[in-house]
Amino acid sequence: MEAYSSLIMIIPMIAVFYFMIILPQKKRDKKTREMLNALNVGENIITIGGVVGKIINIKDDELTIETSIKRTEIVIMRWAVKEVLKSADI
Template structure:
């Protein structure tokens, strides 16, 4: 019986190791991402998972309207937002000041 237990010991020790090294951090990142998506508001600069960068102009339940160029707005599913770069309404660098 002790030989069988010694053979199972490495497997039994790997289960908590996998949980703390892989599963738990993944769940933490997923919760942070969900919170970030829930807090997206108009005027935020976002980067999509595809690499596209734009400014949020409209927020709906499952989608956001993103302005990717002046006068060009696309609808994007909220889950595809990778990073919220800046918060609020920053002044564009290339617009003339009046």
């Protein structure tokens, strides 16, 4: 009987852990994957390092972005994109 009481305590704890930690993380990961797969030339982005630029070329998992007034080109990996900026944010 004691084994069942321990099991009855553990199952709700696992369910709470799943719904509060694992499920929200899966949703965030899915949203990020969708955003990265939808990147297009001409979009303004911000990288995880804080660099802001405009995508000028996409080749597989590499993006070439143009930054600043001097038109400096930087090649970054697709996974390094933090977010796509809306035109109102620029």
